[in-house]
Amino acid sequence: MQIPRLIMHSVQGKIGLTTTPASLKMEQPQADLEIEQPSAEMEISVTPGKLTIDQTQAWEELDRKHVFKRIEEAAQQGHEDVMEGIARTAEEGDELMKIENKGNPIASQARRNSEMHQIQLGENYAPSLSRVKIQYTPSQLDVQITPRKPVIQAEPHKPIVEYTPGNVKVDMLQYPDLNIDVEYPKESPEK
Known part of the structure; x- marks a missing residue:
């Protein structure tokens, strides 16, 4: 006896995948920043500074004196000359009082008063530098x-x-299929 035979014919299913990738876009706007630096x-x-140069003594050595200094010296010299004149007059008066003591006081006084006195001229034509007084x-x-801190104002912005x-689309490109056929054995004519 022969057993029927099964014939199976299968077609595999095919799936098609279409993917759309995910998209991420980030943008960071700059913050609004104001900086002010007060001076x-x-x-x-x-x-x-103070510079003081006193040349008075140097000028006086050159006989270039201020008029007030000349007046002061002339007054001093006049006072001394008056005192010397008074002393000389008193001395001459004493000599004349003692005229009886032999001698000729009038002639000796006339001779003394008529003598020429030598005038002394200054010999310094250049004063020494030590006479100039310098003070600085x-x-x-x-x-x-006084420093001042900067004024900073910042306004941040959120990122965009x-x-x-993403998306995945699944399509059935080919459906699975299974065909089963039964094949019966052929009967032989021999019986």
Whole structure:
């Protein structure tokens, strides 16, 4: 006896996948930033230097004296000359009072008063440098600085995010198929 035979014919299913990738776009706008730097306060005070040159003594040695100095010296010299004149007159009066003590006081006084006195001229034509007095006080500089902090105003912006999710599309390109046939054995005519 022969057994019927099964004949199976199958077609595999085919799936088609279409993918759209996800998209992510991020943008970060810059923050609005304002910075203001106020100027520092600066105060500068200067005490000027002082240079003092006193040439008075050097000029006096060259006989180039100020008029007030000349007047003062002339007054002093006049006072001394008056005092000497008074002393000389008193001495001559004493000599004349003692005229009886032999001698000729009138002739000796006339001779003394008629003598020429030598005038002394200055011999210094260039004063020494030590006669010029120089004094210098340096200047003083005072700087006061008051710094100021910067004024910063910042306004941040949120990031801009655009997200498109991905997608997967599944298509059936070919459906599965299974065909089963039964094949019966052929009967032989021999019986």
